[in-house]
Amino acid sequence: MKRSLQLISLAALVLAAAPPASVSAQAEPPPTYYGTVGPILQANCVGCHSEGGIAPFPLDDPQWAVRMAPAIAAAVQSGRMPPWPPGGDTPPLHGERRLSPETVQTLVRWAEAQAPLGRLRYLPLPPPGAGSAPLPYSFKPPQPYTPDVRLADDYRCMLIDPGLNRDLFVTGYRIRPGQRQLVHHVILFVIGPQQLALAQARDGRDGRPGWPCFGGPGLSGNPADSGVPLGFWVPGTQGTDFPQGTGLLLRAGSRIVMQVHYNLAAGPAAPDQTRLELATAPGEAGLKPLLGNALVAPVEIRCPPGGTGERCTRDHALAKSGMRFVAEGSHFLCNTHPAQYQSRDIGDGSSQVTTCDRPVATDRILLGVAAHMHLRGVRIKLELNPGTPRARTLLDIPRWDFRWQGEYWFKEPIRANRGDTVRITCVYDNSRAIPGPGGEPLEPRYMVWGEGTTDEMCLGYLSWVRP
Numbered sequence: 001m002k003r004s005l006q007l008i009s010l011a012a013l014v015l016a017a018a019p020p021a022s023v024s025a026q027a028e029p030p031p032t033y034y035g036t037v038g039p040i041l042q043a044n045c046v047g048c049h050s051e052g053g054i055a056p057f058p059l060d061d062p063q064w065a066v067r068m069a070p071a072i073a074a075a076v077q078s079g080r081m082p083p084w085p086p087g088g089d090t091p092p093l094h095g096e097r098r099l100s101p102e103t104v105q106t107l108v109r110w111a112e113a114q115a116p117l118g119r120l121r122y123l124p125l126p127p128p129g130a131g132s133a134p135l136p137y138s139f140k141p142p143q144p145y146t147p148d149v150r151l152a153d154d155y156r157c158m159l160i161d162p163g164l165n166r167d168l169f170v171t172g173y174r175i176r177p178g179q180r181q182l183v184h185h186v187i188l189f190v191i192g193p194q195q196l197a198l199a200q201a202r203d204g205r206d207g208r209p210g211w212p213c214f215g216g217p218g219l220s221g222n223p224a225d226s227g228v229p230l231g232f233w234v235p236g237t238q239g240t241d242f243p244q245g246t247g248l249l250l251r252a253g254s255r256i257v258m259q260v261h262y263n264l265a266a267g268p269a270a271p272d273q274t275r276l277e278l279a280t281a282p283g284e285a286g287l288k289p290l291l292g293n294a295l296v297a298p299v300e301i302r303c304p305p306g307g308t309g310e311r312c313t314r315d316h317a318l319a320k321s322g323m324r325f326v327a328e329g330s331h332f333l334c335n336t337h338p339a340q341y342q343s344r345d346i347g348d349g350s351s352q353v354t355t356c357d358r359p360v361a362t363d364r365i366l367l368g369v370a371a372h373m374h375l376r377g378v379r380i381k382l383e384l385n386p387g388t389p390r391a392r393t394l395l396d397i398p399r400w401d402f403r404w405q406g407e408y409w410f411k412e413p414i415r416a417n418r419g420d421t422v423r424i425t426c427v428y429d430n431s432r433a434i435p436g437p438g439g440e441p442l443e444p445r446y447m448v449w450g451e452g453t454t455d456e457m458c459l460g461y462l463s464w465v466r467p
Helices: 001-017 022-026 033-044 063-066 069-078 102-114 191-203 312-319 325-335 338-342
Strands: 137-139 153-159 168-176 181-190 230-232 248-251 255-265 275-282 291-296 352-359 363-373 379-384 392-396 408-417 421-428 461-463
Touching: 033 063, 033 102, 063 069, 137 153, 153 191, 168 181, 168 230, 181 191, 191 255, 248 338, 255 275, 291 352, 291 421, 312 461, 363 379, 363 392, 379 461, 392 408, 421 461
Parallel strands: none
Antiparallel strands: 137 275, 153 255, 168 248, 168 275, 181 230, 181 255, 291 461, 352 421, 363 408, 363 461, 379 392, 379 421
16 A cells, blocks of 8 residues: 555656646757758759859858748748749649648748757758759850840840751750859740741841840741740759650751840849750651640730820730730630720729630640740639539649749640630739839830730640640
């Protein structure tokens, strides 16, 4: 009996000394840089946030990471970082840059704990991602280009001759920026011999290599002269290998237009020769040709209530854009009329919606998707068979940002049959002044389809193969 009482007393003392469960949980040591935070940053952030990279500070430097911990926590909590525009019910995509809720919480807890470094240890670099290996054929513009120091953002197109004397398939590509601190994004277009004269006429016209462009090659107001999209590069991406057994067919005599966006706010101007690498297969290799079709919707963006003067008229917008053919033709394709957009209530002008339904002409297997607007865009969405039991989203970018564009490849191909409907929807904010590419304020004005900075587009692109 005495021994039992002693055991009970001892147990009571132990329980009294033990902290409550909630206190134990609070006592859990915080994450440290050398423990869990450093590997997270390496895997998800240092592709942009490294010395000489496009981002404003390096996160492969522990001192910088500690200094920026509160900003890191705020950016990942809001979803702004890492930049991954697709959202909503977009299907699973290859190369997604998303953080799990647990990873976000780790970074937030680290910042709240004053960003401890922890025990010093070597952090191995993450293994190279898919699409990073060099490819056999390398091309670059004939001359280096130094961005225009008068611009905060310089968009320049360069003409590249891949020397095609026979048809072949491109099966993958890499884009290697020469000045990683300055190059914000790159878009590749393929043009045929019929567009070559237009490109050569523009190349070097202002005494500098290439020519100014925005949104596309800017060869003319005819969309047939805009070229076929080949690929994209944005900071943090590695490269693209097209789906196995497929390739983009390039005809003999084709050229590649490389549009480079230089961000002069990221560093001083310096000569750049961004390089393109290609993997190819012979034209007779039996690959399925990657095909594609563009989806457009009318662009009729009105001035906000109270906006007056010539700049708020459609005629002025048409004359300024120089793309009347597309502005009017998009209405013809979509069975709409400018009057429908001019008579509707736009509220304060901050959510002006344009949409278009297009029938699918042939059975096809959808492999990838892309979308494009300019600076006034706030959301873009592509859907298959909307409003039916077979409805599904192909791409939803709920917070459009012109600075973060890309091509997206479905993890699982999507079947589209002849007679199905594809819808593209674009939303624009034209209620206030916004910064232009050169940092200048862009006041609201009437906008139609156009290549210019203050014009707009509503464009989707589907990559597919025949069944």
